Amino acid sequence: MDLADRFRGKRCLITGGLGFIGSNLAERLSGYGAWVTVVDSLIEGYGGNLFNVESIKDRVRINISDVRDQSSTNWLVRGQDYLFNLAGTLSHIDSMTDPFTDLEINCRSQLSILESCRKFNPAVKVIFSGTRGQYGRAQYLPVDEKHPLCPTDTNGINNTAGEWYHILYNNVYGIRAVSLRLTNVFGPRHQMRHSRQGYLNWFVRLAIDGEKIQIYGDGAQLRDFNYVDDVVEALLLAGAVDSTNGEIYNLGSGAPVSVVDSARAVLEAAGTGQLDQVPFPEEKKKIEVGDYYADFGKFKQVTGWEPRVSFPEGLRRTVKYYRKNKEQYW
């Protein structure tokens, strides 16, 4: 499928569009000649950053608003061909310390966005991003979409409700929707000011700064990383065809890496920093989910998607981006 052809001239709304994945997607869509509107609340610490769209700022419409505000989403969804619904909090820790904010954004706002679509643009196609946190501890590996959902934090519960509203609105109201359950995504444009949204980009910062990368315990737990460009490709493919409507798909790498090996790969890509193994902190143990890697065969079968950027290559590009733009992210 020629994605450029598919999205040229199309109107695309991206919630969370100033954030990590949203801004990478905006850049790609803008390059295809799509009419892109990015929506972001720029809440401190969530990952939205105006610099993320610096290179395309004259070609995209930037709308600062919060997905919790139904009045603005009522207006913003009108006339859009695609809604890439990526706004959400990602922090497992934050979701436990402030569960209500997590609920408002990841659960209630999703319902509210879908109601906006139902009322003002039922022809839109919605691409939702779920998370591997919905599965909780893996009962078997690799995790496919039939694996039971047993979230181990509030974030996983609220994301599941948010995802299911999409499938429900697809089935009952015909608002075409698809969900991709993302695994650990890394790459340029991720916020670099705290480690609460996933550890790999934080490791990149520590390495660039020549600091110690702390590994809890032996760091043998397996993780499944996707470079952000591959995830952007997957979101576009999921949006491009109607055979994905009402479906839920895993993404994954096909090549899981242990936490300690991922740290070593970061250190190698950066050429600076060092490893520091420490005992596992108690409060992190409670929500540590063990080995995880996904079977993305269902999505590959429908769209042909598979990751193209290797883990070391992705890390090299990431380090290069942040070395060049450090002052925008540190």
Place this chain on the structure above:
Amino acid sequence: MDLADRFRGKRCLITGGLGFIGSNLAERLSGYGAWVTVVDSLIEGYGGNLFNVESIKDRVRINISDVRDQSSTNWLVRGQDYLFNLAGTLSHIDSMTDPFTDLEINCRSQLSILESCRKFNPAVKVIFSGTRGQYGRAQYLPVDEKHPLCPTDTNGINNTAGEWYHILYNNVYGIRAVSLRLTNVFGPRHQMRHSRQGYLNWFVRLAIDGEKIQIYGDGAQLRDFNYVDDVVEALLLAGAVDSTNGEIYNLGSGAPVSVVDSARAVLEAAGTGQLDQVPFPEEKKKIEVGDYYADFGKFKQVTGWEPRVSFPEGLRRTVKYYRKNKEQYW
């Protein structure tokens, strides 16, 4: 297990305590010599009715408040040994026409109640009532707890989130909690003013009034009915032992009945009314989930529970109750 022994002198809080199941439970607990507080918002049409506790009104504390009000739940949970957390909306249709209210009550309030417990009474044991609506259309029968969850309405999604918060708080904070996924429950004290909370009690009203009972299509879909006294017994057993903590259990009858046969049984119990088969309405088709009956073997194994009141006997008791107290429910 001697439940009277177990609950005598215990402090029990029942949310939704003026409603159908809650008030039947309150009566049983009060008879055991427990200190019962019933909490209910008495929202029009939800099922709360002061007459439901008329026979025990001098022995229970009645607190009119809404579970959405965290300030009152903060106070009410203090000092309680057991929290039977039954407040919730039950209407599939209402959950689609007003999804936000369903979310506030079935999802957000559950988180809020658990936060109240975490802060002011972490030693309480919480018994939550889930629903067969969490499963959606049965992919196999009987439905056990490993069956995938695919809710076909907002109510099923929000109930799932509400249930999972309970399991999460059990696992992470040690707030002991158990969920029973109820199937169709019938019996005395159910509201009788509309049919949006399940059809069987509505059939009882129609039969008592000598009216026609409408069956959509052939009425061959199977349903799984529990008489309310059996459900009360199950809630008490789930609360009584710590081996249920963090677990989810189905209830069921072991003897599914078709919709049309359930109507015939109602007509027989009442001795009045008649059957009327009509075409299936379109908007009901969309959320009709087909045959359903549950495997309750997991719960039976842990507690020994099984239903004691047969379907015809339950219907006779139900008809008798409403014939005697018609003016309180019609």
